[in-house]
Amino acid sequence: MGALSALEQALENRWDALWARLLDKEPVEILDALRRECDDNAVVCGEGRVMVPNAYDVELPDDVHDCLTRTGTDVGQVLTDSLSRHAERRGYEFAGPLAVHVARCTDVPNGRYRVAGRVMRYVSADGFFHATH
Incomplete structure (x- = not known):
């Protein structure tokens, strides 16, 4: 890990700590869940x-949202x-x-949040225009 990466990691850790202090521990847990979802769905495509995945949904109950x-x-x-x-x-x-994408959800299994990642195809503006006309 280079010096810049170490600095970036230190800043990221401080940001997480500040966010946790201001808004309880929920945001840090959500960040950790997003990172786990990313790591768990990593696919080695070659050396x-x-x-x-490039699309992540974070569902939150009303009070957390x-x-x-x-x-x-x-x-x-911020999560992106x-x-x-x-x-x-x-x-990666x-x-x-x-x-x-962060959204409200009335039916979150653990009562706190749900995170899911998926691959969402990139559609160019030209491709979208031709597909709809």
């Missing part, structure tokens, strides 16, 4: 090439940025443009 979004922070973007840095440190390639 030095590891692909991971309200807590995370009440400051006006774009939680989906964090997952992107995690993948970069691990040398996403199967397309990365997106983390």
Whole structure:
């Protein structure tokens, strides 16, 4: 790990700690769950090439969703940025443009959150235009 990577990791750890202190431990647990989902679905495609899903859904009960979004922070973007840095440190390639979608859900199994990753095909604007017209 180079000096820049060590610095990035230290900053990431401080960000996680600050977020946990401000908003309980929930966001750090969600970040950890996202990272696990990414790691668990990594596929070795060749020497030095590891692909991971590019679309992640985070479902939260109303109270957790309200807590995370009440400051006006774009939680989906914060999670996307964090997952992107995690993948970069691990040398992963996403199967397309990365997106983390955060949504309310009334039926979360553990009562706190649910995280799922999948491969979502990239559709160019031109491809979308021709497919719909």
